[in-house]
Amino acid sequence: MRTDNFKLRAYNLFLTKSLCFFCLFWISNVNANVHRMKASEPDSAYFFAYAKEKNAGRDGLLYAWSLDGKKWNSIGTDLAFVKSDYGRWGSEKRMINPVLLPRKGGGWTCVWQLTPENNGPYAHTYTNDFFNWGRQDYYVALNDLDKSTASLVKNSLLAREQISLLGDRLHGTKLKVSWSVIKELIKHYDLALLKQKQWSERSIDDATRFPGLKRLDIKLTPKTEQTKPISDMLVGVFFEDINYAADGGLYAELIQNRDFEYKLSDKQGQDKNWNEKTAWSIDGAGQFSIDSLNPIHPNNKHYARLRGAGTLRNIGYDGIALDKNERYDLSFFARGTSGKGRQLKIRMSTKDGKILDEKSLTVDSKNWKKYQLTLTPNSTCKDAVLELVFTDLQQLDLDLISLFPQHTYKGRKNGLRKDLAEAIAALNPRFVRFPGGCLAHGDGIENIYHWSSTVGPLESRVPQRNMWGYHQTVGLGYYEYFQFCEDIGAHAVPVVAAGVPCQNSGSHGHPLGGQQCGIPIEDMDDYIQEVLNLIEWANGDKNSTWGKVRAAAGHPEPFHLKYIGVGNEDLISNVFEERFTMIYNAIREKYPDIQVIGTAGPFFEGTDYVEGWKISNKLNVPIMDEHYYQTPGWFIHNQDFYDKYDRSKSQVYLGEYAAHIHGRASTLEVALAEAAYLTALERNGDIVKMASYAPLLAKEDYTQWRPDLIYFSNTDVTLTPSYYVQQLFGRNNGTEYVPVEASYSNTVMDVQKRVAFSIVRDPKDQSLVLKMVNILPVTVNIQLDLNKLNLKAETAVVSQLTGKLDSKTAKPEERTETVEKLKHQQLPPYSLTIIRIESAAK
Numbered sequence: 001m002r003t004d005n006f007k008l009r010a011y012n013l014f015l016t017k018s019l020c021f022f023c024l025f026w027i028s029n030v031n032a033n034v035h036r037m038k039a040s041e042p043d044s045a046y047f048f049a050y051a052k053e054k055n056a057g058r059d060g061l062l063y064a065w066s067l068d069g070k071k072w073n074s075i076g077t078d079l080a081f082v083k084s085d086y087g088r089w090g091s092e093k094r095m096i097n098p099v100l101l102p103r104k105g106g107g108w109t110c111v112w113q114l115t116p117e118n119n120g121p122y123a124h125t126y127t128n129d130f131f132n133w134g135r136q137d138y139y140v141a142l143n144d145l146d147k148s149t150a151s152l153v154k155n156s157l158l159a160r161e162q163i164s165l166l167g168d169r170l171h172g173t174k175l176k177v178s179w180s181v182i183k184e185l186i187k188h189y190d191l192a193l194l195k196q197k198q199w200s201e202r203s204i205d206d207a208t209r210f211p212g213l214k215r216l217d218i219k220l221t222p223k224t225e226q227t228k229p230i231s232d233m234l235v236g237v238f239f240e241d242i243n244y245a246a247d248g249g250l251y252a253e254l255i256q257n258r259d260f261e262y263k264l265s266d267k268q269g270q271d272k273n274w275n276e277k278t279a280w281s282i283d284g285a286g287q288f289s290i291d292s293l294n295p296i297h298p299n300n301k302h303y304a305r306l307r308g309a310g311t312l313r314n315i316g317y318d319g320i321a322l323d324k325n326e327r328y329d330l331s332f333f334a335r336g337t338s339g340k341g342r343q344l345k346i347r348m349s350t351k352d353g354k355i356l357d358e359k360s361l362t363v364d365s366k367n368w369k370k371y372q373l374t375l376t377p378n379s380t381c382k383d384a385v386l387e388l389v390f391t392d393l394q395q396l397d398l399d400l401i402s403l404f405p406q407h408t409y410k411g412r413k414n415g416l417r418k419d420l421a422e423a424i425a426a427l428n429p430r431f432v433r434f435p436g437g438c439l440a441h442g443d444g445i446e447n448i449y450h451w452s453s454t455v456g457p458l459e460s461r462v463p464q465r466n467m468w469g470y471h472q473t474v475g476l477g478y479y480e481y482f483q484f485c486e487d488i489g490a491h492a493v494p495v496v497a498a499g500v501p502c503q504n505s506g507s508h509g510h511p512l513g514g515q516q517c518g519i520p521i522e523d524m525d526d527y528i529q530e531v532l533n534l535i536e537w538a539n540g541d542k543n544s545t546w547g548k549v550r551a552a553a554g555h556p557e558p559f560h561l562k563y564i565g566v567g568n569e570d571l572i573s574n575v576f577e578e579r580f581t582m583i584y585n586a587i588r589e590k591y592p593d594i595q596v597i598g599t600a601g602p603f604f605e606g607t608d609y610v611e612g613w614k615i616s617n618k619l620n621v622p623i624m625d626e627h628y629y630q631t632p633g634w635f636i637h638n639q640d641f642y643d644k645y646d647r648s649k650s651q652v653y654l655g656e657y658a659a660h661i662h663g664r665a666s667t668l669e670v671a672l673a674e675a676a677y678l679t680a681l682e683r684n685g686d687i688v689k690m691a692s693y694a695p696l697l698a699k700e701d702y703t704q705w706r707p708d709l710i711y712f713s714n715t716d717v718t719l720t721p722s723y724y725v726q727q728l729f730g731r732n733n734g735t736e737y738v739p740v741e742a743s744y745s746n747t748v749m750d751v752q753k754r755v756a757f758s759i760v761r762d763p764k765d766q767s768l769v770l771k772m773v774n775i776l777p778v779t780v781n782i783q784l785d786l787n788k789l790n791l792k793a794e795t796a797v798v799s800q801l802t803g804k805l806d807s808k809t810a811k812p813e814e815r816t817e818t819v820e821k822l823k824h825q826q827l828p829p830y831s832l833t834i835i836r837i838e839s840a841a842k
Contacts, residue, residue, distance in 0.1 A: 216745055248702075251473075
């Protein structure tokens with residue numbers, strides 16, 4: 001064994017030395033080649049653009065270069081310079097047989113097939129430098145492009161060339177370009193690698209990154225003379241019905257599929273057991289069928305038909321959670337076949353048959369009639385069932401069978417689950433964006449969310465497929481959203497589609513998927529009127545057409561809507577711009593006081609971001625919605641992101657953001673990166689008006705997206721470290737920002753970036769709030785100069801969130817300290833500290 005170990009160590013030493021020698025030899029050769037190339041650079045080179053055929057080009061457009069046209073060099077094997085953004089996530093974002101063509105007026109056009117079929121559809125985009133690309137537009141067939149382009153594409157497809165690169169045979173377009181073009185592309189790739197390295201940094205690797213790092217000392221001097229006003233609504237929430245956030249979540253309804261409207265298409269046929277009877281079953285000899293003849297309402301077509309004797313049972317959302325002695329309101333519509341009364345016994349039971357409460361009533365009408373009663377369970381049960389026992393042999397029809405706890409949030413009828421609503425309210429959000437991002441513009445034109453289908457009596461609302469793969473009853477509709485905003489003192493920020501569906505839509509019978517060419521222009525007037533009707537519904541007099549609908553629901557006074565989002569991280573195409581402009585102009589003309597929020601796509605850079613901002617600048621859109629989900633390293637290294645924004649242009653709403661790590665865990669590590677970034681948003685609160693983490697809610701075992709701010713089951717609510725960061729910032733907001741001059745004992749920028757801070761004044765009581773984030777593995781000593789702040793208070797409240805980086809349960813702790821002691825603060829490693837000093841003088 002010892003001899004084997006010796007041989008192994010000797011062999012490893014030999015390999016190590018050989019590898020070192022090889023690396024030194026390679027580096028010296030590369031340096032020599034670079035030196036020779038600089039001394040006599042070529043005037044031009046061959047340039048090759050291609051997409052990998054083995055995965056239908058899903059990796060996007062890739063490049064290679066050669067001096068002689070034979071020996072080829074890759075410009076970043078896996079760096080896509082442009083990707084197809086057509087159709088379904090992943091499966092349809094194909095780039096097949098891309099070709100490059102000279103563009104009139106300069107630059108290049110790229111055209112590619114979206115499917116293997118030669119007759120289309122096709123995609124089109126353009127560039128001047130091969131790494132900044134213009135809008136993508138999609139065509140049903142090649143001949144739908146202009147005639148000269150279509151002809152060039154046909155010829156180029158026939159003339160595609162073949163090269164050998166890294167052992168692969170590739171097909172693509174070969175061009176002769178200036179050597180400066182190749183140099184710029186290589187520089188672009190090198191910069192991308194550098195950014196990738198920075199942005200992939202994790203705090204869990206700090207022991208290696210900062211070996212021997214000593215305690216950091218920082219002196220903070222507030223510059224009160226430079227105090228500036230900032231947004232008073234910076235921190236809010238974004239609610240989207242994803243992860244079962246609405247039905248089975250925030251919406252307090254306990255009966256699943258209460259209206260028998262589930263459809264196989266809700267899950268696009270992937271679950272054969274998902275249908276009108278989902279969550280329902282029958283015991284006994286009775287018959288249970290679904291019918292649609294003469295329903296309660298045309299929008300609620302299906303109902304249950306019972307015959308004989310038996311028990312109709314509903315299991316809720318994986319069981320019905322009941323609390324002992326709490327009161328639950330049951331309601332349903334029913335009718336018989338004659339005027340003779342039929343006894344119906346209704347009971348709450350455990351899964352094994354123990355009755356928790358039971359009542360009877362008589363169905364005494366041949367026409368649809370609403371019946372109501374109250375049930376009170378005699379014990380707590382996490383997974384109860386609702387049972388309707390029928391014994392009459394004649395036919396009985398039932399629909400919209402509903403069970404609500406009386407203790408909803410604020411006691412609202414058709415209300416919200418109390419503990420979840422309280423958790424949201426405890427964030428102290430200044431606004432609520434709803435009903436979603438992707439959900440708002442839907443999976444295809446027919447799936448666009450129409451606000452008017454979600455107001456009025458429940459039986460008249462229009463349920464539909466939720467694009468996240470389940471069903472939405474819209475019981476939680478626009479009235480309930482607006483009422484919730486009013487209840488928690490937050491501005492309502494509804495989002496409507498910009499005349500196009502999600503760019504990730506399937507075709508669903510249309511010639512094209514993705515944006516499906518948008519709502520047809522001839523139908524846009526009707527759609528624009530729908531958007532204008534929303535504003536009238538929210539703000540109009542109770543005697544106006546849509547104000548009457550609001551008043552009939554129980555809210556005669558206006559909701560005082562101020563903001564409306566048009567679009568959600570859309571593909572910025574010509575189809576989009578045309579429709580967005582029509583909607584925007586109509587709103588500005590009829591309701592000039594409404595602040596329209598535009599969209600800059602789903603990323604912090606790239607085509608949609610650039611083109612979205614071009615539209616904003618052209619139309620003078622008041623606020624632009626930006627989205628980005630990035631690594632903790634990105635948030636650490638981009639705290640200056642908004643420092644360079646033009647203050648004369650649109651304000652920013654950071655509508656969706658979160659720090660993501662491998663596995664998408666909600667840990668203290670990601671929360672602290674978000675906290676550091678929030679201090680930067682406060683610093684830029686003169687241009688950044690609003691920000692909201694996303695997503696907000698997720699039901700355990702039913703998540704389509706992670707991480708999320710709040711996780712829940714039928715009985716429990718779990719708050720994440722990111723939740724507490726949002727809460728601490730939401731409760732300690734301000735309308736004035738006090739710049740700070742900082743001096744550090746360590747001059748290394750990577751060290752300094754990991755300590756963030758901001759000072760704001762609270763408008764309500766002129767409290768002073770100091771926020772400090774330490775994302776270092778060592779203690780940070782803060783010396784705080786309070787002399788210019790003219791503080792009157794003697795004590796302050798200190799809230800601190802700290803713990804292990806992988807903690808999913810870290811919570812803030814609170815203590816009181818004297819103001820004098822605050823002058824010297826110790827920030828623990830990996831911590832957020834917030835100091836609130838009451839009654840600071842102006």
